Amino acid sequence: MFPYKTTFTLDRTSTQPLYIQLSNQFIQLIKDQKLTTKTKLPGSRIMAKLLDVHRKTIVACYEELSIQGWVESIPKKGTFIHSELPELKRRDFKVEKKKVDQPLQQGFKYYKNSDLIPVTTRKKEGYITINDGVSDARLTPVNEIARTYRRIAGRSTIHQNLSYGTTYGNDKLRETLVNYLNETRGLRIKKENIMITRGSQNGIYLSAQLLLKKDDVIVVGETNYASADLTFKSAGAKLHRISVDKCGLVIEELEDLCKFQQIKAVYVTSHHHHPTTVTLSAQRRIHLLNLAKQYHFAILEDDYDYDFNYNHAPILPLASHDTHGNVIYIGSVCKTVAPAFRVGYLIASTDFIDEVSGLRRIVDRQGDELLELTFSDFIKSGELDAHIRKVMKLYKKRRDLFCGELKKRLHKYIDFTIPKGGMAVWVVLSKKYTWEQVAKEAEKQRLMFGNVTRYDLMKTNHNAIRIGFASYNESEILDLITKLEVTMHQLEHLGKFD
Amino acid sequence: MFPYKTTFTLDRTSTQPLYIQLSNQFIQLIKDQKLTTKTKLPGSRIMAKLLDVHRKTIVACYEELSIQGWVESIPKKGTFIHSELPELKRRDFKVEKKKVDQPLQQGFKYYKNSDLIPVTTRKKEGYITINDGVSDARLTPVNEIARTYRRIAGRSTIHQNLSYGTTYGNDKLRETLVNYLNETRGLRIKKENIMITRGSQNGIYLSAQLLLKKDDVIVVGETNYASADLTFKSAGAKLHRISVDKCGLVIEELEDLCKFQQIKAVYVTSHHHHPTTVTLSAQRRIHLLNLAKQYHFAILEDDYDYDFNYNHAPILPLASHDTHGNVIYIGSVCKTVAPAFRVGYLIASTDFIDEVSGLRRIVDRQGDELLELTFSDFIKSGELDAHIRKVMKLYKKRRDLFCGELKKRLHKYIDFTIPKGGMAVWVVLSKKYTWEQVAKEAEKQRLMFGNVTRYDLMKTNHNAIRIGFASYNESEILDLITKLEVTMHQLEHLGKFD
Numbered sequence: 001m002f003p004y005k006t007t008f009t010l011d012r013t014s015t016q017p018l019y020i021q022l023s024n025q026f027i028q029l030i031k032d033q034k035l036t037t038k039t040k041l042p043g044s045r046i047m048a049k050l051l052d053v054h055r056k057t058i059v060a061c062y063e064e065l066s067i068q069g070w071v072e073s074i075p076k077k078g079t080f081i082h083s084e085l086p087e088l089k090r091r092d093f094k095v096e097k098k099k100v101d102q103p104l105q106q107g108f109k110y111y112k113n114s115d116l117i118p119v120t121t122r123k124k125e126g127y128i129t130i131n132d133g134v135s136d137a138r139l140t141p142v143n144e145i146a147r148t149y150r151r152i153a154g155r156s157t158i159h160q161n162l163s164y165g166t167t168y169g170n171d172k173l174r175e176t177l178v179n180y181l182n183e184t185r186g187l188r189i190k191k192e193n194i195m196i197t198r199g200s201q202n203g204i205y206l207s208a209q210l211l212l213k214k215d216d217v218i219v220v221g222e223t224n225y226a227s228a229d230l231t232f233k234s235a236g237a238k239l240h241r242i243s244v245d246k247c248g249l250v251i252e253e254l255e256d257l258c259k260f261q262q263i264k265a266v267y268v269t270s271h272h273h274h275p276t277t278v279t280l281s282a283q284r285r286i287h288l289l290n291l292a293k294q295y296h297f298a299i300l301e302d303d304y305d306y307d308f309n310y311n312h313a314p315i316l317p318l319a320s321h322d323t324h325g326n327v328i329y330i331g332s333v334c335k336t337v338a339p340a341f342r343v344g345y346l347i348a349s350t351d352f353i354d355e356v357s358g359l360r361r362i363v364d365r366q367g368d369e370l371l372e373l374t375f376s377d378f379i380k381s382g383e384l385d386a387h388i389r390k391v392m393k394l395y396k397k398r399r400d401l402f403c404g405e406l407k408k409r410l411h412k413y414i415d416f417t418i419p420k421g422g423m424a425v426w427v428v429l430s431k432k433y434t435w436e437q438v439a440k441e442a443e444k445q446r447l448m449f450g451n452v453t454r455y456d457l458m459k460t461n462h463n464a465i466r467i468g469f470a471s472y473n474e475s476e477i478l479d480l481i482t483k484l485e486v487t488m489h490q491l492e493h494l495g496k497f498d
Numbered sequence: 499m500f501p502y503k504t505t506f507t508l509d510r511t512s513t514q515p516l517y518i519q520l521s522n523q524f525i526q527l528i529k530d531q532k533l534t535t536k537t538k539l540p541g542s543r544i545m546a547k548l549l550d551v552h553r554k555t556i557v558a559c560y561e562e563l564s565i566q567g568w569v570e571s572i573p574k575k576g577t578f579i580h581s582e583l584p585e586l587k588r589r590d591f592k593v594e595k596k597k598v599d600q601p602l603q604q605g606f607k608y609y610k611n612s613d614l615i616p617v618t619t620r621k622k623e624g625y626i627t628i629n630d631g632v633s634d635a636r637l638t639p640v641n642e643i644a645r646t647y648r649r650i651a652g653r654s655t656i657h658q659n660l661s662y663g664t665t666y667g668n669d670k671l672r673e674t675l676v677n678y679l680n681e682t683r684g685l686r687i688k689k690e691n692i693m694i695t696r697g698s699q700n701g702i703y704l705s706a707q708l709l710l711k712k713d714d715v716i717v718v719g720e721t722n723y724a725s726a727d728l729t730f731k732s733a734g735a736k737l738h739r740i741s742v743d744k745c746g747l748v749i750e751e752l753e754d755l756c757k758f759q760q761i762k763a764v765y766v767t768s769h770h771h772h773p774t775t776v777t778l779s780a781q782r783r784i785h786l787l788n789l790a791k792q793y794h795f796a797i798l799e800d801d802y803d804y805d806f807n808y809n810h811a812p813i814l815p816l817a818s819h820d821t822h823g824n825v826i827y828i829g830s831v832c833k834t835v836a837p838a839f840r841v842g843y844l845i846a847s848t849d850f851i852d853e854v855s856g857l858r859r860i861v862d863r864q865g866d867e868l869l870e871l872t873f874s875d876f877i878k879s880g881e882l883d884a885h886i887r888k889v890m891k892l893y894k895k896r897r898d899l900f901c902g903e904l905k906k907r908l909h910k911y912i913d914f915t916i917p918k919g920g921m922a923v924w925v926v927l928s929k930k931y932t933w934e935q936v937a938k939e940a941e942k943q944r945l946m947f948g949n950v951t952r953y954d955l956m957k958t959n960h961n962a963i964r965i966g967f968a969s970y971n972e973s974e975i976l977d978l979i980t981k982l983e984v985t986m987h988q989l990e991h992l993g994k995f996d
Contacts, residue, residue: 016681020811024684031784031819067810069780084781106847107823108763108796110708118665118855119864137657146651146868153644159635162836163969167617183514186522198696202862210608231860265606282567283582286529298606312565313518321529325605338660340867349604357616362729364700366617368866369838370640471661 002035004042005050018053019060023068026061030070030081039081041071115230128480129448132275133305133424133468139394140338141387149374161369167357169196169345170372176380177345185306186320187329192350195357196367198342200304203330204231204267206346206356206363207300211265212237218300219257219266221249223462225274226454228267228302237264241458246417248273248280251287258295265298270318271306275455275466276426277419285318292326299327307336307388308470309421310396325349333375335423336388343367343375395423395470398477402469405481413488423470429463433491438484441491445483500533502540503548516551517558521566524559528568528579537579539569613728626978627946630773631803631922631966637892638836639885647872659867665855667694667843668870674878675843683804684818685827690848693855694865696840698802701828702729702765704844704854704861705798709763710735716798717755717764719747721960723772724952726765726800735762739956744915746771746778749785756793763796768816769804773953773964774924775917783816790824797825805834805886806968807919808894823847831873833921834886841865841873893921893968896975900967903979911986921968927961931989936982939989943981 008025010018029035042050044058051058062079065071072082152158161170168174174191181187181194197203204227212218214236220229221244232239240263242253249268257263266288270280280288292299301318319329325348332344346356360366378384403418403425415428429435439449455465472480506523508516527533540548542556549556560577563569570580650656659668666672672689679685679692695701702725710716712734718727719742730737738761740751747766755761764786768778778786790797799816817827823846830842844854858864876882901916901923913926927933937947953963970978 014681017811023811024814027814027819064811068813082780085784105823106850107791108709108794110762110796110850110853111711112708112853113856116853116856116859118852119662119859120664120666134661137660140657140660142651142656142660142868146648149651150644150648153640153647158640159638162635162638162640162838163632164617164837183512198862201860205861210610211606213609227860227863234857234860264608282580286583293605296606298608313515313521313562315566316522316525321525322605325603339662339864340660342862342864342866352604352608354616355608355610355614358611358614359732361614361617362699362725362732363703363861364696364840365725366837366840368840368869370644371866371869 001042002039004047007034008051010051010053017060019057019064022051022053022057022061023064026065027068027070030085035081037081037085038083040077041079041081043078113234115233124448127446127448128472128476128483130450130480131468131471132450132466133422134471135335135338135391135423136394136471136473137338137340138473139391140340141383142338144383145337145341145374145378148377149370152373152377153370158370161373165366165369167195167360167366168353169194169367170369170376173343173372173376176376180379180384181331181345181347185303185314186316187347188320189347193353194345194347195353195360196372197330197332197344197346198364198367199334199339199344200302200330200332201227201231202342203328203332203344203346204228204300204302206359207298207328207330208232208235208237209359210352210355211235211298211300216264217261219254219263221268221273222458222460223273223275223455224267225269225302225304226457229457232267244273244276244278246278248278248284249288251284251291254288255291258291258297263295263297265300266292267300267302268318269302269304271303271315272419272422274302274304275424276464277417277422277424277466279315279420280318285321289318289321289324289326293324297326301327301329303329303331304335305422306331308392308395308423310392310399311420314421319347328352333384336384341371341375343371391470398469398472398474399425401474402472402477402481405478409481409485410488413492424466424468426464427467429465431463432495433488434463435465437491438487441494442483442487444490445486447480447483447487499540500537502545505532506549508549508551515558517555517562520549520551520555520559521562524563525566525568528583533579535579535583536581538575539577539579541576611732613731622946625944625946626970626974626981628948628978629966629969630948630964631920632969633833633836633889633921634892634969634971635836635838636971637889638838639881640836642881643835643839643872643876646875647868650871650875651868656868659871663864663867665693665858665864666851667692667865668867668874671841671870671874674874678877678882679829679843679845683801683812684814685845686818687845691851692843692845693851693858694870695828695830695842695844696862696865697832697837697842698800698828698830699725699729700840701826701830701842701844702726702798702800704857705796705826705828706730706733706735707857708850708853709733709796709798714762715759717752717761719766719771720956720958721771721773721953722765723767723800723802724955726772727955730765742771742774742776744776746776746782747786749782749789752786753789756789756795761793761795763798764790765798765800766816767800767802769801769813770917770920772800772802773922774962775915775920775922775964777813777918778816783819787816787819787822787824791822795824799825799827801827801829803833803920804829806890806893806921808890808897809918812919817845826850831882834882839869839873841869889968896967896970896972897923899972900970900975900979903976907979907983908986911990922964922966924962925965927963929961930993931986932961933963935989936985939992940981940985942988943984945978945981945985 010021044055047058048055071079073079174194178191208231212235216237217240218232218237219240222241243250303317306314319327329347413430416425435452439452452465542553545556546553569577571577672692676689706729710733714735715738716730716735717738720739741748801815804812817825827845911928914923933950937950950963
């Protein structure tokens with residue numbers, strides 16, 4: 001008889017029932033061909049004694065194996081390993097057994113995209129990490145949001161929002177945003193013109209899927225937001241780049257292009273161009289809208305930092321002057337509140353919104369209604385505005401301190417224009433140095449740069465990167481600038497001995 | 499002089515500052531060419547008097563217009579409409595003005611997919627709506643989840659989870675799920691093998707993007723989960739259908755197919771086939787795994803209702819026997835807890851997980867970390883298991899009542915097998931009738947069917963649909979069956995007079 005007694009190991013402290021533990025080990029024995037087809041298993045009474053378990057455990061185990069098709073019961077004869085199991089090669093399973101605790105390796109082919117690299121990095125303890133303009137997570141009104149969340153979850157009718165809902169996003173949040181955006185951004189939209197996304201990137205992605213197929217042309221700035229570039233490329237589009245100067249995208253170049261090239265869309269961060277932070281001028285705005293109307297292309301307006309203006313009221317988006325339905329307007333609360341809250345919006349013509357909401361059905365089915373209701377409340381109650389007012393004051397101070405210190409202590413090495421809004425400065429480095437050098441040297445000062453080459457994918461040698469200021473408090477800003485100053489002194493010193 | 503006094507309307511009750519209201523109206527006048535280029539604007543003192551506002555309001559308004567590039571200030575001369583505005587055609591703007599309060603119409607071309615229809619439907623008050631197997635939202639432990647959410651939001655270190663995070667999903671939830679799934683589903687995975695998705699559909703979508711390009715072949719059941727079909731079609735794939743019998747997908751047909759056709763993947767709902775609810779037999783499981791190994795295709799295993807078994811322990815997924823890395827295993831808590839909570843997982847080889855997490859970066863950047871932490875806690879504390887145990891008992895009762903009544907009162911018209919698990923019954927209608935007829939007649943009884951044709955997209959005339967039972971309480975079940983009974987009697991009666 002097979003050495004059942006010594007083969008099975010049962011963990012009586014495990015939450016997994018004994019009969020399941022037993023069945024799983026049986027299955028492994030069958031797969032390993034240690035128990036071969038048509039083998040008769042001991043009766044439940046005998047087996048129970050052998051393994052020192054209750055007879056019911058064995059009965060349940062055999063039943064389980066029978067249901068799963070591993071064994072068959074023949075009346076008055078007993079329980080047998082099933083006669084119709086496919087032949088298994090013993091050696092295969094032996095070799096494989098070693099692998100099971102390792103992360104699996106793929107056993108099939110699929111399409112890789114080497115441009116799309118997963119993000120894992122977390123801040124390194126004791127280091128200051130340069131970012132390209134994110135909010136200060138410490139200022140997030142997370143308790144207020146969680147309190148609202150819980151209050152909404154406690155409503156007696158909340159179950160109506162917990163089952164499958166609409167692909168457009170929660171109705172209440174759509175209504176709230178329509179009012180809020182019409183009031184604050186000069187839009188004149190209705191509920192049919194808005195869908196709730198999971199942040200701006202999600203809006204860019206969904207739009208790109210509908211706008212772009214292989215070899216379609218989308219126009220972007222010569223410097224452009226890297227994630228948008230990746231999204232368009234991944235859709236198979238050709239990116240045509242036009243210059244960016246101190247008034248934003250040079251629309252004259254776009255006009256020339258339109259004359260001989262069919263273009264599907266223009267991607268624009270009109271409020272503060274990403275990465276250079278400049279604002280698209282009024283003339284160019286009208287020019288762009290007129291071209292879109294004339295040549296029937298879409299303007300994908302990514303208004304990622306509308307809320308943050310320090311010198312003047314925000315400039316109304318292109319979408320507020322869009323009378324021919326050319327603009328797809330994208331925004332989110334991720335930048336304003338915190339990236340962890342994935343709530344954004346996409347605004348366009350009714351038919352485009354219908355189409356995006358259809359696509360959304362297969363992408364992720366729907367949003368998180370409880371969170372959407374929470375944000376509806378958060379916006380309607382004025383808490384979002386209060387939060388913006390609060391952080392704006394702080395960020396303005398931080399910008400002034402950051403730019404002041406940068407100017408005072410690093411003017412020898414760098415050049416920049418004080419940004420009128422947003423959370424980052426576009427810093428041009430003296431041609432004597434490269435940001436790669438700086439990044440390498442800065443590590444010794446526990447100052448971490450990300451990938452500094454991502455701002456110049458076209459290799460135009462502009463020698464500039466974005467440095468965010470909003471996420472650091474005053475002492476961190478001073479610390480950061482000091483580290484940068486020491487770094488530059490070191491580089492200068494090293495240079496002298498070259 | 500231009501009739502400023504009568505032209506402007508200021509709403510002093512609005513939350514929008516007066517100077518913004520004024521600027522916006524100025525911009526409209528310029529765009530309408532009522533104020534033409536180089537027009538001199540009245541001085542701020544005069545204008546303030548005209549409009550009965552504070553002089554500072556006018557100064558702020560002119561400043562705003564100047565920053566936006568609509569006007570220019572010439573020292574000692576005054577403020578003028580900018581000389582470099584592009585020529586605007588008056589008529590264009592007049593025609594357009596009528597449109598602004600309407601939902602926008604598209605002004606560009608894009609790719610439509612008529613298969614992807616947005617979902618809007620909500621339950622109709624006073625009606626019973628048939629679903630194809632969803633949980634009862636009223637049983638959602640929403641207060642417990644919200645309480646956990648708030649507690650986690652109150653942690654002093656929570657801000658570390660609020661900024662941009664990893665594209666793989668929150669680390670803690672990944673670790674919790676690795677332990678939970680290894681224990682409950684016989685998997686032997688590590689953290690590197692799992693990423694957090696936004697539900698099963700999101701997992702199917704992301705996988706499909708990597709597995710399938712135009713004309714690649716994916717094999718699915720002749721009846722299959724409609725959303726999966728849509729997802730694969732939308733990726734450009736060719737769907738090859740094989741039969742489904744009472745032991746699930748007929749893998750013999752797959753073997754024949756493999757001999758002359760390269761296939762990229764097989765989509766399988768092995769635990770309870772969608773829509774027919776049958777379980778893939780052990781023999782076919784091994785056969786399928788062996789074929790995948792031999793022909794190097796992927797098995798996309800969608801284990802959408804693993805948790806719900808009434809007659810026996812759940813059958814371990816294919817993924818638990820996958821020694822060659824052929825299985826991509828997809829699941830979620832959406833079905834188990836509530837669809838509104840968009841938390842799911844995708845399990846595969848490390849390199850595939852890296853690739854999906856890279857793709858995710860452009861799809862929606864990342865998950866909602868606060869919700870992910872909440873679910874980590876909810877699972878670890880045993881609350882998820884307690885919830886499953888609680889609702890399983892209820893759903894079993896509901897299944898028994900539903901199937902019992904169906905049998906007793908409708909056996910003349912329908913045929914079905916009692917499902918061993920899941921939340922729906924596959925109901926075959928007598929060939930004398932069609933579900934379209936039934937759906938139409940049932941409306942009179944305030945019983946709403948969805949689109950009953952979606953279960954037979956291949957037009958095989960199986961005359962069956964899924965009817966969910968889990969979301970109704972006892973009295974609702976009785977009510978539903980009564981309505982269905984009356985409906986069938988009506989149809990029978992009508993038939994006699996045909």
